[in-house]
Amino acid sequence: MSDTAVDYHQMWAELGLNLPMHDALLEAVGGMYGGTFMTQKNRPEGMGYLDFVMSEVHGLRIKELDDFRKSGGKVVGTYCLYVPEELIRAAGAWSVGICAGAEWAYDQVEQILPRNTCALIKSMMGFKLGKVCPYLEEADLLIGETTCDGKKKAYEELGKMQNLYTMELPQMKRPKDVAFWRSELVDLVAKLEELTGKKITAVSLAAAIKEVNGKRRALQRVNAARAADPAPISGLDALLAVQVAFYDDVPRFTQMMDALADELEKRVAEGVGVAPKGAPRVLITGTPMALPNWKLHQIVENAGGVVVGEEMCTGSRYYEKLVKEDSATLDEMLDDLAAKYLDINCACFTPNDGRIDDVIRMAKDLKVDGVIDYALSFCGTYQIESAAVAKTVQDAGVPVLRIETDYSAEDVGQLSTRVEAFLEMVK
Amino acid sequence: MRVLGLDIGSRSVDAVWLMDGTIVDAAVADSGFDPASVAAAFVDRGAHDVIVATGYGRRVAGEAFGADVVTEIKAYAIGASALFPNARAVLDIGGQDTKAIALRPDGRVADFEMNDKCAAGTGKFLEVMAKALGFSLEELGSASMAADSGVQISSMCTVFAESEVTGLVHRGEDRGRIARGLHQSIAKRTLGSLKRVGAQGPLVFAGGVARNPAMVALIRNGFSGEVLVPAEAQLVGAYGAALSAGER
Numbered sequence: 001m002s003d004t005a006v007d008y009h010q011m012w013a014e015l016g017l018n019l020p021m022h023d024a025l026l027e028a029v030g031g032m033y034g035g036t037f038m039t040q041k042n043r044p045e046g047m048g049y050l051d052f053v054m055s056e057v058h059g060l061r062i063k064e065l066d067d068f069r070k071s072g073g074k075v076v077g078t079y080c081l082y083v084p085e086e087l088i089r090a091a092g093a094w095s096v097g098i099c100a101g102a103e104w105a106y107d108q109v110e111q112i113l114p115r116n117t118c119a120l121i122k123s124m125m126g127f128k129l130g131k132v133c134p135y136l137e138e139a140d141l142l143i144g145e146t147t148c149d150g151k152k153k154a155y156e157e158l159g160k161m162q163n164l165y166t167m168e169l170p171q172m173k174r175p176k177d178v179a180f181w182r183s184e185l186v187d188l189v190a191k192l193e194e195l196t197g198k199k200i201t202a203v204s205l206a207a208a209i210k211e212v213n214g215k216r217r218a219l220q221r222v223n224a225a226r227a228a229d230p231a232p233i234s235g236l237d238a239l240l241a242v243q244v245a246f247y248d249d250v251p252r253f254t255q256m257m258d259a260l261a262d263e264l265e266k267r268v269a270e271g272v273g274v275a276p277k278g279a280p281r282v283l284i285t286g287t288p289m290a291l292p293n294w295k296l297h298q299i300v301e302n303a304g305g306v307v308v309g310e311e312m313c314t315g316s317r318y319y320e321k322l323v324k325e326d327s328a329t330l331d332e333m334l335d336d337l338a339a340k341y342l343d344i345n346c347a348c349f350t351p352n353d354g355r356i357d358d359v360i361r362m363a364k365d366l367k368v369d370g371v372i373d374y375a376l377s378f379c380g381t382y383q384i385e386s387a388a389v390a391k392t393v394q395d396a397g398v399p400v401l402r403i404e405t406d407y408s409a410e411d412v413g414q415l416s417t418r419v420e421a422f423l424e425m426v427k
Numbered sequence: 428m429r430v431l432g433l434d435i436g437s438r439s440v441d442a443v444w445l446m447d448g449t450i451v452d453a454a455v456a457d458s459g460f461d462p463a464s465v466a467a468a469f470v471d472r473g474a475h476d477v478i479v480a481t482g483y484g485r486r487v488a489g490e491a492f493g494a495d496v497v498t499e500i501k502a503y504a505i506g507a508s509a510l511f512p513n514a515r516a517v518l519d520i521g522g523q524d525t526k527a528i529a530l531r532p533d534g535r536v537a538d539f540e541m542n543d544k545c546a547a548g549t550g551k552f553l554e555v556m557a558k559a560l561g562f563s564l565e566e567l568g569s570a571s572m573a574a575d576s577g578v579q580i581s582s583m584c585t586v587f588a589e590s591e592v593t594g595l596v597h598r599g600e601d602r603g604r605i606a607r608g609l610h611q612s613i614a615k616r617t618l619g620s621l622k623r624v625g626a627q628g629p630l631v632f633a634g635g636v637a638r639n640p641a642m643v644a645l646i647r648n649g650f651s652g653e654v655l656v657p658a659e660a661q662l663v664g665a666y667g668a669a670l671s672a673g674e675r
Contacts, residue, residue, distance in 0.1 A: 399538075413483060414524065418541050421500035425536040 008059045011066060015137040022132045025104065026058060029292050036294050040234055040301075042274050044267065046260030047237050053244055062134045064249065068094060069138065074196045077139030078246075079124060080147055081313050082169050082344065084337050086323065087185065089208035089250070090200040091192035096135050097246025098124070098142070101293030103407045105130030112157050118378040119406040120290060121150045128161055135247065136162065141195055143188075145169050147348045148381055165191055171349055173342055182338035189334075202330045209323045209333065215245060215254045219319035221261035226308040227366050229281065230273020232264040235307020236297045237274075242314045243291040275306040280423040282306065283366055285359045285389065286374035287382045288313035293407060296374055296415075303420040308366045311359050312374075317344050347381035355385070356392045363398045369426040370399040372419070377406050399426050431475035432669025433494065434502065434662075435462050435484025438522030438550060438635060442469040443665040448673065453662050463487050481668040483523070497671050499664055500526055500539050506667025507631035508534035510657050516626035518617065518646065519664070520636035522550040527620035529627070538624040547583040548613045550636045555585050556609050559592045560602050564639070568610075570603040571641035577607035583616055607641070614645035621650065628652015633663035 012022055033054055037047075053061070065075050074093040078085075079100065088095040103119070104126035113125060127133035136142075144155035144166040155166050167184050170177035189200050198204075222241055225232050241260070245253060267273070282305050284296060289312065297307050310316060321343055324336040345355035363371055371393050375382040383404065390400040401422040405411055434441040440462055444452040452474070456465050462484045470478065470492050479495045480488035481502035488494045497505075499519065507517040508530065517528040523546050529537040546552055557567040571577075578600055582588040588609070595605050621630070630650055636642050637660035647654045657663055 414541065417483075417498050417500070421498040421536070421539060421541075424498060424501045425539070 006059065008062070011063065012058070012134060015062075015134050016131060017134060017137065018131040021105075021130055022058075025102075025132045029057075029102070030055075032292060032294070036298050037236060037240070040236065040274065042272075043237060044233055044260060044263050046256070046263045047233075047240075049256040049260070050237070050240055050244055053248060054240070058134050061247065061249075062138060065094065065096070065135070065138045069140070074140045075138050076192070076195070077135060077142045079142075079151070080145045081318050082145050082147065082341055082346075083143045083167065084185065084188075084341055085250075086205060086208040086212050086337060087188055087192055087200060089211065090205040091189075091196045092198040092204070093140075093192065093196050096139065098127070098135050098139070099133065099291040100124035100127065101243075101290035101407065104132060113154060116378050117150055117154070118287075118376045120288070120376060120379070121154045123290070123407065124151075125154060125158065128158060139163075141165060141191075143167060147346060148379070150378070169348070170342070173349060178338055178342050181342050182334055185334050185338055200330070202328065202333065205330060205333050206325075206327075209325060209336075211250055211254075213322045213325060215250055215257070216319040216322055218254045218257035218261060219245060222257055222264060223309065223316070223319065225261065225264035225268050228268040228273070229367065230271070230275055230277040230279070231281070231306045231308050232267035232273055233260075234274045234297075234301055235282070235284075235310075236294055236301060239289060239294065239297055239307070239310060239314060242310070242318050243289070245318065246291075246314075275301075275304075280305040280370065280427045281308045281366065281368045282423075283309040283311060283359070283363050283368040283371045284315075284374055285311040285355075285371060286386070287376045287379050289374075290314065295405070295407070295409075295412070296372065296403065296419075299412065299416050299419050300372070300423075303416060303423055305419070305423045308368060309362050311355070311362055313344075313346070316358065316362065317346070347385045352385060356389055359389060359393055360396045360398070363393065363396070368398065370401065370422060372422070373400055373402045375402075375404050377404055428477065428672070429475045430669045430672040431469065431478045432502075432665040432667070432672075433466055433469065433478060433480045433482070433484075433488055434499070434664035434668060435466050435480060435482040435488055436522055436664070437483055439661065440465045440469070440482075440484075441662050441665040442466075443662055443669050444474055445666075445669045445672075448670070450666065453659065453665070455661060458484075463491060467491065477672050479668040479672045481664050495672065497668055500528055500536060500541070502664045502667035502671065503633060504528055504530055504534065504536050504667065505670050506663035506665075507633060507657075509666065509670055510663065511629060511631055511655050514629050514631045514655065515652075516621065516624075516628070516630040517663075518621060518626075518630055518632045518637075519634035520549060520613075520617065520632075520642070521634045525549055525617060525620065527617065527624050527626060529624040540620045540624050546585050548616045550634070552583075552585050552588070552613065553609070553636065553639070555589055556592055556606075559589050560596065560605060562602070562606065567606050568639040568641040571606040571610045572644065574601070574603035574607040576604060577609075577611045578604045580605075580608040580612045583612060588612075610639075610641045610645055614642065614649055617646065618649045626650075628654070630654050631663070632656050633660045635661050637661075 085095040100123040108129040142164040323340045430445040432443040485496040519526045528539045
């Protein structure tokens, strides 16, 4: 990642990045990527695209955003999959998911946020305070959401440093909550139209819905192939695909993921896999794994297991459900969007039994040997839900390992022992 | 077949040599600052055809000596079941972590729990507390046995509990009662782990801390089933690792 052919330092300097620290970040992530991804055996050729995208994560993609903005385009940064990309695109803007998956500038973060805040939120603030994220600096508008108390309050602080708009996500799913959420979408339409100076029309929204559905369909195909034994793609690579989906160019990414899916389907037909047939198969459920958080997948796959699914926001919750495509009017399309987005099963909702049903269904479809429930420390909603998830899934006959961790490396030794013992136990 | 089982732990490196499944020799050495070299000394004896390693250093041993590796969980399950074929649970309190393992009737692991990050309630915890009280490890155990009751210790964190113990000492609290309180708090935490994994008796109590009679008495008192303590509690992991060679 550090040996890019083009020197982007001038672009980064113009964005106001802290260049020495940013170089250090790229060096660290590049090293992590090499050690984690490039050492894997028998990867699909289609991963070459994602390797390239990652090698240019702060280079070429930022240049694309830069050029887009210089030609009058607007970039909108988001932190959560409840913020509808369709509306952002229908207004003529580009949506980028902002990373929050590494420990950065915690010394500065802890001057603002309590130490006992989840790693995701601390990372989100750290990338801003440390001035190392070009996506943040390219964003003309950030959209926050009230998914949990930690994020909600942290957005207040982030909003003091950058143009930020917060959507209120209801925490129940009754008809009146869907109606309220729809009203939030209407407000967002006005906000986005004001930002870009372009009207969201039935035509532009229908096109955006089709486009984003296309991205989800491609990811569905990639992930459906993982039901095969041997698995044709590693969990690490499949996780990376969803992480990249949040910020890459939509039509290009969709095309490349369809090509990857073609290759995976061919591999399945030929019985080609990344791990030996019969390797322990694991489904991971829990809190999102933002780029570059690859910790648990790496532990599982180093221990000889293969991750075949993620019931998480950087997983099935991102691509599993589609927005209806046959509505004609803007009003109907807003209904469709409200219905689709409120149908995502995040632990911020009560009740959230749908998530447990999803885990059990995925465990069966993907023929897993065990489920790992993953929660970041201080993520109260997922930590509390963990006990009920574990009990219900175990009662359904699937072994569960519960893990609570963060982005640090200090517990990797103990986690590896627990994961290895879990794999020994389920096989 | 001659098998060397190595349990490379945080406090000690334990070795068991098997000949066709029977123990022919065993040894224990301090891990020190270079456990790989300590393990290498056992390997250098050359009295084996195959090596199986477990414990924190298992991966290093795998690379250095071409050893097969198993986790401590599996090694203790196999070792304990071999010593006591009717065992249905294993408790291992080692230098740096605690494992509660429930076994199926065939001796395979049914469920397990392990402390996730720190050394709360482990052998290391007892070492630090003994030092804070001016006891040796053996004295800590006997002082606890001799005390008529224990002081309530609320913290399980090694760092916090040490300050708590220091506070109690300064208030003139009896050292024996503090020692007993420390053992009681570990026992309570450990029994909770056993309960969560659904452990039934007979329970095999292994690992270095099983040599502490005060701890054994408290576990025996709090556990619903029979508690069995092997004579060489510290070697169960190395023995289990060596026996697992037959499974491969």
